[in-house]
Amino acid sequence: MTDMPNHTTPHNSLLKQDARxxxxxxxxxxxxxxxxxxxxxxxxxxxxxxxxxxGRGTGAFQQTFLTLDVQLLEAKLDxxxxxxxxxxxxxxxxxxxxxxxxxxxxxxxxAGIVTDLKPKELEDIxxxxxxxxxxxxxxxxxxxxxxxxxxxxxxxxxxDGYVKGRVTRESIANDKNINVAQLDLVxxxxxxxxxxxxxxxxxxxxxxxxxxxxxxxxxxxxxIGSLFMMLVVLALALPIGVAASIYLEEFAPKNWITDxxxxxxxxxxxxxxxVFGILGLAVFINYMHLPNSAxxxxxxxxxxxxxxxxxxxxxxxxxxVPPSIRDAALGVGASKMQSVFHHVLPLxxxxxxxxxxxxxxxxxxxxxxxxxxxxxxFIASNPPDGIASGLMDPNSAMPAQIYEWAKRADxxxxxxxxxxxxxLLVFLVTMNAIAVMLRRRFERRW
Amino acid sequence: xGNFLNVAPTTLxxxxxxxLTALAFFMARNRAMAAASGDxxxxxxxxxxxxxxxxxxxxxxxxxxxxIWLFVQPMLxxxxxxxxxxxxxxxxxxxxxxxxxxxxxxxxxxxxxxxAGALTADAAxxxxxxxxDIRSLLAESGVALGSEVTAEVLNAAQRYRSMQATGQWLxxxxxCAISLIGLFIAMRATTATFRARNLVExxxxxxxxxxxxxxxxxxxxxxxxxxxxxxxxFSLHPWQDFFLGDKWSPNFRGDSDLSILPLLWGTIYISIIxxxxxxxIGLFAAxxxxxxxxxxxxxxxxxxxxxxxxxxxxxxxxxxLLTVGPFLVDLFGRGxxxxxxxxxxxxxxxxxxxxxxxxxxxxxxVSSLSDDIINAVPQSMRDGxxxxxxxxxxxxxxxxxxxxxxxxxxxxxxxxxxxxxxTMIVVLGAGAIARISANPLxxxxxxxxxxxxxxxxxxxxxxxxxxxxxxLGLTLFVLTLGLNVVALxxxxxxxxxxx
Numbered sequence: 024m025t026d027m028p029n030h031t032t033p034h035n036s037l038l039k040q041d042a043r044x045x046x047x048x049x050x051x052x053x054x055x056x057x058x059x060x061x062x063x064x065x066x067x068x069x070x071x072x073x074x075x076x077x078g079r080g081t082g083a084f085q086q087t088f089l090t091l092d093v094q095l096l097e098a099k100l101d102x103x104x105x106x107x108x109x110x111x112x113x114x115x116x117x118x119x120x121x122x123x124x125x126x127x128x129x130x131x132x133x134a135g136i137v138t139d140l141k142p143k144e145l146e147d148i149x150x151x152x153x154x155x156x157x158x159x160x161x162x163x164x165x166x167x168x169x170x171x172x173x174x175x176x177x178x179x180x181x182x183d184g185y186v187k188g189r190v191t192r193e194s195i196a197n198d199k200n201i202n203v204a205q206l207d208l209v210x211x212x213x214x215x216x217x218x219x220x221x222x223x224x225x226x227x228x229x230x231x232x233x234x235x236x237x238x239x240x241x242x243x244x245x246x247i248g249s250l251f252m253m254l255v256v257l258a259l260a261l262p263i264g265v266a267a268s269i270y271l272e273e274f275a276p277k278n279w280i281t282d283x284x285x286x287x288x289x290x291x292x293x294x295x296x297x298v299f300g301i302l303g304l305a306v307f308i309n310y311m312h313l314p315n316s317a318x319x320x321x322x323x324x325x326x327x328x329x330x331x332x333x334x335x336x337x338x339x340x341x342x343x344v345p346p347s348i349r350d351a352a353l354g355v356g357a358s359k360m361q362s363v364f365h366h367v368l369p370l371x372x373x374x375x376x377x378x379x380x381x382x383x384x385x386x387x388x389x390x391x392x393x394x395x396x397x398x399x400x401f402i403a404s405n406p407p408d409g410i411a412s413g414l415m416d417p418n419s420a421m422p423a424q425i426y427e428w429a430k431r432a433d434x435x436x437x438x439x440x441x442x443x444x445x446x447l448l449v450f451l452v453t454m455n456a457i458a459v460m461l462r463r464r465f466e467r468r469w
Numbered sequence: 470x471g472n473f474l475n476v477a478p479t480t481l482x483x484x485x486x487x488x489l490t491a492l493a494f495f496m497a498r499n500r501a502m503a504a505a506s507g508d509x510x511x512x513x514x515x516x517x518x519x520x521x522x523x524x525x526x527x528x529x530x531x532x533x534x535x536x537i538w539l540f541v542q543p544m545l546x547x548x549x550x551x552x553x554x555x556x557x558x559x560x561x562x563x564x565x566x567x568x569x570x571x572x573x574x575x576x577x578x579x580x581x582x583x584x585a586g587a588l589t590a591d592a593a594x595x596x597x598x599x600x601x602d603i604r605s606l607l608a609e610s611g612v613a614l615g616s617e618v619t620a621e622v623l624n625a626a627q628r629y630r631s632m633q634a635t636g637q638w639l640x641x642x643x644x645c646a647i648s649l650i651g652l653f654i655a656m657r658a659t660t661a662t663f664r665a666r667n668l669v670e671x672x673x674x675x676x677x678x679x680x681x682x683x684x685x686x687x688x689x690x691x692x693x694x695x696x697x698x699x700x701x702x703f704s705l706h707p708w709q710d711f712f713l714g715d716k717w718s719p720n721f722r723g724d725s726d727l728s729i730l731p732l733l734w735g736t737i738y739i740s741i742i743x744x745x746x747x748x749x750i751g752l753f754a755a756x757x758x759x760x761x762x763x764x765x766x767x768x769x770x771x772x773x774x775x776x777x778x779x780x781x782x783x784x785x786x787x788x789x790l791l792t793v794g795p796f797l798v799d800l801f802g803r804g805x806x807x808x809x810x811x812x813x814x815x816x817x818x819x820x821x822x823x824x825x826x827x828x829x830x831x832x833x834x835v836s837s838l839s840d841d842i843i844n845a846v847p848q849s850m851r852d853g854x855x856x857x858x859x860x861x862x863x864x865x866x867x868x869x870x871x872x873x874x875x876x877x878x879x880x881x882x883x884x885x886x887x888x889x890x891x892t893m894i895v896v897l898g899a900g901a902i903a904r905i906s907a908n909p910l911x912x913x914x915x916x917x918x919x920x921x922x923x924x925x926x927x928x929x930x931x932x933x934x935x936x937x938x939x940x941l942g943l944t945l946f947v948l949t950l951g952l953n954v955v956a957l958x959x960x961x962x963x964x965x966x967x968x
Contacts, residue, residue: 047860054862058757061750065774065836068829072777075792076784266680274674275681288684293883293953294946295890297917298691301942304924305694327687334684360670388781391892391917395924422783429787429897437791444784455779 076444083442086223086238087183088175089149089212091126095161097169106165116154119161120146123154123176131208134215138208148205150177152232152239178218180238180435182209186220189434226442230404231424237435240428242443244406248318248398248418249387251407255322255414256329256386261379263326264333265368271334272341273363292331299328300392308396316397316417324396325386332385336378340371373465380458384451390422398423399430421447479539482641483532486648490528493652497523497659504661514666522665523655525672531648538640546632553625568622575618575626576633578607594627691946698930698939706933711940717903717914719923719934727937729944731903735913739824739899740888742909746828748881751835758836759843760865771840778833782893789826789898790817797822801910814910818900821909827894831884838883842876842960843869875959882956886949892917916941 040048097104099118101111127145131138138145150156153176161168181201184190186209195201212218229241267288275281303324307313313320344367352362393399398419407413419427421443428440498520505511512519547569554568582588588596588606596603603618618626659665703711706727714728754774758767794817799807802814846869854864870877900912901922923938930936 047863051860051862054865055757055761058753058761061753062757062770062774064750065754065777065832066770068832069773069777072780072784072788072829075788079791263680263683266677267683270674270677270681274677284681284684287688289957290950290953291684291687293886293949294691295892295917295949297890297892297920298695298942298946301920301924301939302687302691302694305698305939306690309930310694330684330687358666358670360673384779388783390781390783390786391896391921394892394896394921397925399925422781425783425787426893426897429790440787441791444787447781448784451779451781 076441076448079438080441080443080445082187082189083226083439083445084223085187085220086226087178087186087218087220089178089218090173090175091123091130091217092171093122093126093157093174094171095168096122100161101165101168106168108162108165111162111165111168114158116158119154119157123149123157126174130212130217134211134217136208136211136215138204138211140204140208144202144205145208147201148179148182148209150179150236150238152236153177156239177238178209180236180433182206182218183238184435185209186213186218187438189438226439227446230406231419231427232404234431234433237431237433237439240436240439242421242424242446244404245419245421245424246446247406247413248321248423249420251318251413251418252322252325252420253383253387255319256326256383257379259323259326260329260333260382264330264379265337265375267330268334268337268341269363269368272338273367274359288331288334292335295391296328296389297391297395299324300395302327303392304395314415314417316419317415318418318420319414320396321393321398321420322414324392325389328389328392329382329386332382333375333379336381337371337375340374340378341367343374344370370467373461377458377462380454380461384454384458387454388422388447388451390426393420393423394426399427421450478637478641479535482535482644486528486531486535486644489648489652490524493523493527493655494520496652497655500656500659501661501663501665504659512661513664514669518665518669519659519663521669523652523659525669526651526655527648528651529672530651531644534647535640535644538643542636542640546629546636549632550625550629553628554621571622572625572629575603575607575622576629579626579630582607594631597623692943695939695943695946698936699943702933702936702940705936711937715905717919719937721932721934725934727933729916729941731905732914732916732919732941734905735820735899735903736889736895736915736917738820738909738913739827739895739915740885742821742824743827743831743888744881744885746825747831747835747884750828751832751884752839752877754832754836755839755843756865756870759840760861760869771837774833774836776833777829778837780830782830782891785826785830786893786897789822789894793826794818794822794898797825797910813908816900816912818898818912819910820899820913823895823898824909826898827888827891830891830894831887834884834887835880838880839873839877842873842880845876846872875962879956879960882952882959886952886956889952890917890945890949892921896921916945920945 099122100114101107103110124142124146127149128142131145156177157174160172160174178186179201181190181195181198182205185201185206190201192203192206195203195206209218225239226241227246228243229239230244231241232239271281271284275284303320307320307323308315313323348366348370349362352366353359357365397417407416407418425440425443425447428436428443498516501512501516501519502509509516550572551569554572579588579593583590583593596606597620603623710726710728712729714726715730716726717728717731719725719727754770758771762770797819798814798817800809800814801807802812804810804812850868850872851864854868855861859867895915895918899915899918901914901918902912903914903919904911906913920938920941923935923941928935
């Protein structure tokens with residue numbers, strides 16, 4: 024034990040790292056940085072996406088209006104003076120145009136604006152929809168005929184774009200719909216205070232409009248279409264999905280048929296949505312002759328699409344109910360069926376509900392299958408007047424309406440498409456928030 | 470109007486059956502209680518089960534027969550009426566089916582006329598073409614007919630009407646009888662010892678089974694609906710051109726080149742770019758979240774990333790078309806005015822546009838699947854590696870990733886299947902020109918885009934240009950299904966290793 028170990032200087036010390044350790048530590052830092060970079064990249068994408076949506080979409084909720092004092096001349100609107108609605112209805116929008124023209128000229132004169140525009144050009148800064156809106160207003164308030172009313176007219180989408188900064192004096196060089204003199208008029212009217220940007224409820228509640236009138240287009244009717252589709256999905260997918268899950272989780276014997284069903288469901292969850300659209304077209308429309316573009320058909324297709332999602336989440340929540348609950352029920356004399364329906368199902372209900380809401384949210388945002396069953400390409404102009412017509416009459420749906428606007432040529436529709444996305448996302452966020460709240464509130468750890 | 474009358478008696482019949490059902494429930498329950506002299510403990514089942522059983526017996530067979538009847542009756546009537554139409558009445562260039570639809574129209578027209586009061590029921594049965602102008606008579610009550618009504622057609626139509634009326638009566642009588650017999654049997658069976666609950670539960674189990682097999686039915690529906698139309702397509706268009714040709718140029722006057730290869734190329738090219746974006750970002754994000762991040766970062770970053778998965782694809786499509794596309798044009802196009810000063814890109818739609826945006830969409834898909842898989846690697850393997858002196862990153866690269874590799878490959882395959890089947894992003898972002906080219910700045914088109922464009926607008930289900938969509942759909946279905954099956958197989962097999 025007298026031999027002393029040969030003291031040599033160690034290759035590396037704790038105080039001074041050798042080259043290799045430095046290299047390895049650098050690699051470590053680098054690797055970690057990649058991870059942080061990846062996360063930040065993901066966050067950045069999310070940020071860009073959301074800021075684009077909000078930045079470009081909020082404009083759609085505001086619209087430029089021009090307030091004019093309109094003389095509702097009895098001589099023009101109700102010649103006989105008996106306020107008979109049928110007779111007033113006979114006056115078409117052309118009958119209202121002169122009233123608007125007169126109001127426009129009066130406004131220009133009163134504000135002291137000097138312009139060499141012709142009356143027709145003056146009127147062109149208003150929306151092509153303006154006369155129809157005025158007519159609707161008069162038909163609802165026939166007692167106002169013969170008086171002067173202050174009416175807020177929608178302006179043309181180019182004027183709206185100019186006020187919002189989308190249209191500039193340079194960009195309209197080749198535009199036949201508006202000229203520089205009209206923009207001068209707009210500036211003058213803005214200075215006067217008659218022309219202003221304000222909140223536009225019609226975008227949320229109104230119907231779609233034709234290509235020439237982007238300023239009048241709204242999401243309301245397609246929202247109702249989506250609502251009816253979701254009702255169909257809820258009415259079919261929830262009971263069928265829950266029944267299927269109960270069978271598979273509680274009753275199914277372990278055999279090849281059950282295996283096939285299970286593999287089938289997990290594969291169906293991954294089938295591209297457009298394939299469900301083809302199925303809907305072939306089976307519901309071509310074979311069963313259900314009407315094209317009907318929310319009922321859309322709902323059926325989305326039901327088939329949502330079923331796997333609901334089944335998977337329902338099975339998970341049935342599985343999380345401990346066997347002791349079932350055993351206790353069986354022990355006091357309940358049948359298997361009673362133990363499931365009286366005890367397991369109520370305990371699993373919050374989880375099932377959460378899964379269903381998430382499935383519905385998915386279905387609400389789905390577009391591709393709706394294109395194939397014809398829920399695009401036409402103008403959904405009137406809200407349905409009952410449950411049957413809501414289900415069977417052609418309608419659009421929120422995502423289909425957004426697609427429709429994105430396909431149109433006029434850039435004024437793009438703003439509305441982004442605005443539509445904001446509305447759609449508000450619905451999705453609300454549904455998901457409800458699902459999260461339900462989970463937080465009712466989640467039980469056994 | 471005629472349609473309305475066909476439906477209304479049936480609806481009425483259903484309502485009658487439902488009323489009988491409700492009645493059966495209460496009657497049977499009361500009878501059971503009476504049989505036990507008011508003491509439910511003496512019954513085999515709870516009183517309600519006797520009611521359910523009677524309701525079931527009253528409603529199910531009746532409604533089942535009703536459904537079959539409604540399906541079979543029109544066919545039987547059609548067959549017997551067709552035999553009334555002599556071969557001579559089928560004019561040149563027409564077919565029995567066309568004459569049959571004439572017959573149906575006249576029959577419905579007569580019904581409408583009777584409803585409108587233009588004809589009495591007897592007159593509708595007895596009029597003949599010899600003394601009346603049927604066409605103008607029907608026109609008066611608002612039924613427009615395309616051509617003059619021949620004696621044979623009128624005769625067949627009258628026969629059609631009388632058979633339909635008879636059928637209606639027979640059906641009403643039969644369904645009511647079945648319903649009542651069911652009610653009667655159930656009431657007879659309702660005694661204190663009757664095992665009502667067992668019967669009801671067996672019925673419920675059958676319902677549950679039917680619900681579960683609906684999944685299979687959907688798959689069968691998908692396969693068959695596409696298979697039949699695809700077979701139609703291949704009988705109109707050579708399969709060699711579809712699978713092996715190199716051109717896609719549908720032409721609605723016929724004689725089009727319909728080859729899947731250019732579409733497949735576009736699909737795969739876009740998917741590859743999407744995966745090039747999604748896999749590195751998603752994988753590194755998953756590694757960071759599962760290996761480095763503390764629970765606070767995890768709790769914030771993971772749900773935020775998953776928001777990307779919850780955004781509807783139409784939003785990504787719009788983002789591609791209106792934001793990413795124009796940005797790429799600013800970057801790679803516009804010549805001197807562009808950011809790079811080059812002129813390689815002209816339109817906003819391109820493979821790169823669609824691929825990049827699809828990549829963003831797939832990030833959370835790759836990251837959350839990989840996250841699960843990396844978390845499933847046992848801690849002991851990491852501890853072993855640390856014990857040998859490896860740094861954290863060396864452990865991840867040399868131990869964790871190799872162990873998780875099969876699962877990660879599975880996740881990537883699942884993401885690829887998503888990318889191939891994605892529709893809205895490519896419809897808005899990829900363009901409509903079918904070509905095989907390596908330039909990612911050019912517009913190309915994909916299988917899903919062509920399905921949408923061939924099946925929207927005016928479609929004619931007898932032309933190969935429309936039917937090709939079904940063949941494309943079937944290919945897409947097989948492709949994604951194959952990828953899924955392989956991916957799930959790999960993932961499952963891997964999971965079993967550590968369980």
